[in-house]
Amino acid sequence: MLGDYSIGDLGSILAMQGFAGLILFSVYVLMALGLAIIFGQMGVINMAHGEFMILGAYVTWMTASLVEAYLPSIFSGYFFLAMVLAFIASGSLGMLVEWALIRHLYRRPLDTLLATWGLSLILQQAYRSVFGAREVGVELPQWMLGSKQITDTIEVPINGIFVMCLTVLITCAVAYIMYMSRWGRQVRAVVQNRVMAGAVGINTEKVDRYTFGLGCGIAGIAGSAFTMIGSTGPTAGQLYIVDTFLVVVFGGAASLIGTIASAFTISQAQSTMEFFMSGSMAKVLTLLAIVAILMMRPQGLFALKVRK
Amino acid sequence: MTDTEVTVGILHSVTGTMAISETGSVEAEKLAIEQINATGGVLGRKIKFIQEDGASDWPTFAEKAKKLLVNDKCAAVMGCWTSASRKAVLPVFEQYNGMLYYPTFYEGLEQSKNVIYTGQEATQQIIAGLDWVNKTKGAKTFYLLGSDYIWPRTSNKIARKHIEGHLKESKVVGEEYFPLGSTQFNSVINKIKLTKPDVIYAIIVGGSNVAFYKQLKAAGIDLSKQTLLTISVTEDEIDGIGGENIAGAFACMKYFQSLDNANNKPFVSEFKKMWGEKTVIGDVTQAAYLGPWLWKLTVEKAGSFDIDKVAAASPGVEFKGAPEGYVRIHENHHLWSKTRVGKAKLDGQYEMVYETADLVEPDPFPKGYQ
Numbered sequence: 318m319l320g321d322y323s324i325g326d327l328g329s330i331l332a333m334q335g336f337a338g339l340i341l342f343s344v345y346v347l348m349a350l351g352l353a354i355i356f357g358q359m360g361v362i363n364m365a366h367g368e369f370m371i372l373g374a375y376v377t378w379m380t381a382s383l384v385e386a387y388l389p390s391i392f393s394g395y396f397f398l399a400m401v402l403a404f405i406a407s408g409s410l411g412m413l414v415e416w417a418l419i420r421h422l423y424r425r426p427l428d429t430l431l432a433t434w435g436l437s438l439i440l441q442q443a444y445r446s447v448f449g450a451r452e453v454g455v456e457l458p459q460w461m462l463g464s465k466q467i468t469d470t471i472e473v474p475i476n477g478i479f480v481m482c483l484t485v486l487i488t489c490a491v492a493y494i495m496y497m498s499r500w501g502r503q504v505r506a507v508v509q510n511r512v513m514a515g516a517v518g519i520n521t522e523k524v525d526r527y528t529f530g531l532g533c534g535i536a537g538i539a540g541s542a543f544t545m546i547g548s549t550g551p552t553a554g555q556l557y558i559v560d561t562f563l564v565v566v567f568g569g570a571a572s573l574i575g576t577i578a579s580a581f582t583i584s585q586a587q588s589t590m591e592f593f594m595s596g597s598m599a600k601v602l603t604l605l606a607i608v609a610i611l612m613m614r615p616q617g618l619f620a621l622k623v624r625k
Numbered sequence: 626m627t628d629t630e631v632t633v634g635i636l637h638s639v640t641g642t643m644a645i646s647e648t649g650s651v652e653a654e655k656l657a658i659e660q661i662n663a664t665g666g667v668l669g670r671k672i673k674f675i676q677e678d679g680a681s682d683w684p685t686f687a688e689k690a691k692k693l694l695v696n697d698k699c700a701a702v703m704g705c706w707t708s709a710s711r712k713a714v715l716p717v718f719e720q721y722n723g724m725l726y727y728p729t730f731y732e733g734l735e736q737s738k739n740v741i742y743t744g745q746e747a748t749q750q751i752i753a754g755l756d757w758v759n760k761t762k763g764a765k766t767f768y769l770l771g772s773d774y775i776w777p778r779t780s781n782k783i784a785r786k787h788i789e790g791h792l793k794e795s796k797v798v799g800e801e802y803f804p805l806g807s808t809q810f811n812s813v814i815n816k817i818k819l820t821k822p823d824v825i826y827a828i829i830v831g832g833s834n835v836a837f838y839k840q841l842k843a844a845g846i847d848l849s850k851q852t853l854l855t856i857s858v859t860e861d862e863i864d865g866i867g868g869e870n871i872a873g874a875f876a877c878m879k880y881f882q883s884l885d886n887a888n889n890k891p892f893v894s895e896f897k898k899m900w901g902e903k904t905v906i907g908d909v910t911q912a913a914y915l916g917p918w919l920w921k922l923t924v925e926k927a928g929s930f931d932i933d934k935v936a937a938a939s940p941g942v943e944f945k946g947a948p949e950g951y952v953r954i955h956e957n958h959h960l961w962s963k964t965r966v967g968k969a970k971l972d973g974q975y976e977m978v979y980e981t982a983d984l985v986e987p988d989p990f991p992k993g994y995q
Contacts, residue, residue, distance in 0.1 A: 326819070330815055330818065330819050333815050333818070334812065334815050336811075337811030337812055337814075337815060340811055341809055341811065344809070442640060445640065445644060449648075450639065450644035450645055450647075450648045451645055451648060451649075451861065451864055451865065452645055452832070452835060452862075452864060452865025453864070453865065454835075454863075454864055454865050454866060454867035454868075455867070456867065456869075462842060462843070462869070463842065463843065463845060464843055464844055464845030466845075472844070472845045474811075474840065474843030474844050474845070475843065476839075476843045477811075477843065543808075545839065545843075546808065546836055546839055546840060546843070547808045547832065547835060547836045547839070548808075548831075548832040548834070548835030548836060548865050548866075549835075549865070550645055550832065550865065551644070551645075552641070552642045552645070552832075553832050555642070555806070556806040556807075556808050556832050557808070587809075588809075588811065588812045591812035591813065592812050592815065592816060595800075595801040595802050595803075596773075596801055596802060596803035596804065596807060596812075596813065597773045597802045597803060597804055599812075600804050600807075
């Protein structure tokens with residue numbers, strides 16, 4: 318298929334394709350970060366992760382509608398406000414859920430799977446009742462649409478650049494919180510030994526609540542960002558949940574680096590193969606490769622070394 | 626059924642993934658039933674409807690279909706949306722001898738005494754559109770895209786046969802499928818940029834649709850310069866995609882909300898009066914609206930609610946008040962209808978740019994296309 322094109326053409330396609338891979342990588346990291354915190358650090362299998370994302374998307378949609386109606390002058394910058402609100406909304410719902418549901422189920426990871434799956438069904442129906450069964454279209458300010466022309470033949474999507482910057486920012490923030498701050502040390506202490514952490518005076522319940530809230534809040538930001546590239550409807554969260562778990566499990570549950578490495582591997586494999594074969598086939602091969610690797614290395618790419 | 630009332634069933638998903646699509650059909654059927662009752666009902670009886678929820682789950686559809694036919698003794702059922710749900714209820718309708726009015730455009734390859742297909746089958750929707758784009762845009766190269774399940778695959782097969790066999794010097798330069806729910810299209814968009822096809826022929830459905838058009842726009846593909854023809858995006862889908870992301874694309878189907886005829890204007894205003902000013906009406910919604918009316922006309926022609934008589938009387942029944950203009954039931958229980966091409970506008974509506982001169986004959990088992 319490549320015979321008929323000039324070297325220049327191929328070069329620019331290669332560049333754009335590389336960029337497509339990087340965008341996919343950012344999308345994967347962004348959707349997996351929240352889950353990596355919740356599943357990786359707390360061991361809670363949060364099946365409602367996608368619904369927390371969609372809450373963020375709906376908050377964005379509502380912000381867009383309200384700003385357009387009442388404050389049209391700030392419409393071009395509403396997206397930043399929307400992301401903050403999405404973080405607050407999903408984070409608060411997350412803390413509420415932790416208090417009402419999850420905290421009764423620590424030590425019973427499989428039960429959290431069922432409970433949060435039920436929660437995801439409840440949330441889906443709640444969105445359907447409140448916002449209607451149809452998808453909603455989130456209107457974006459003009460500057461976020463279209464693509465940036467880099468050379469004559471190379472152009473990259475602006476929303477892709479936006480998602481990439483956002484991902485870098487949030488990853489750095491999460492890394493700082495988890496590995497540099499006092500609170501992050503508390504979280505890791507609770508993960509490694511809950512009883513001992515309690516004994517040295519850490520309020521483990523509070524740590525749990527805020528950790529869960531942080532994970533859900535990041536999911537909300539991801540959902541908000543994905544209104545640029547995907548759909549916003551009651552069940553749209555389901556589109557992301559499989560890929561999200563794949564990234565986290567493949568990376569090794571308790572490791573932030575692992576999540577990033579796994580997102581990179583999967584996204585590059587996926588987008589390269591998609592270029593040479595159909596989307597369905599690429600997905601099949603990616604999944605097969607992941608299954609094979611996990612069979613040889615069940616703990617994932619990077620695993621925390623702890624004494625069992 | 627009593628002396629003053631006759632029961633029909635409505636069987637769609639109002640919960641689960643498919644609720645996005647099926648809501649419009651439910652609304653249209655309720656409107657049609659209300660209008661029929663306001664004009665005297667059917668054979669002197671008012672229609673009472675019983676609504677069941679298929680919940681986007683195919684076994685549930687079969688179970689609810691059985692309930693509607695056996696317990697509620699429905700004289701007809703308006704329902705189903707996906708082919709999978711129709712295939713699930715088909716044996717039930719055949720076993721218990723019911724009558725189903727099915728609204729969605731679909732892949733064809735089916736015909737049953739117990740079903741009236743009020744949407745278009747694949748050849749009706751596909752061939753006229755390809756001929757049009759070949760003739761007016763001089764299109765020779767086509768890139769076929771689809772979600773990975775039976776309808777897009779069968780439709781693209783028909784499209785490929787038509788392009789390679791009937792359009793002069795034309796060829797398919799790519800054909801690709803994506804898993805349902807796929808949200809990443811950057812790689813295929815790069816391939817499209819590389820192959821520079823005259824036409825992108827897209828049959829992508831559901832949430833993927835939104836992702837595809839948003840990413841196409843973001844990648845700098847300008848639909849006013851790049852011709853894109855779709856058969857899967859109605860006004861309903863544009864609501865989610867956003868008019869600014871799809872303006873300039875062409876859709877080939879039988880109905881657009883903007884159609885300018887004497888039946889459509891009152892239909893649109895009645896629909897909005899009942900379901901809100903902001904609702905939009907897509908192709909399938911209109912086809913769902915035809916169901917109760919065609920059933921009423923057929924029952925009156927047969928002079929009876931008996932299923933066998935209704936099935937036998939169906940061929941030849943005409944509905945002159947159809948919002949799409951005029952339809953007639955064919956021997957094969959599909960509809961004769963015109964095919965139209967519309968151009969998507971910024972406000973989410975289509976502007977009709979072409980319609981076939983005559984009604985297109987439904988041909989669910991097209992020879993030479995399988």
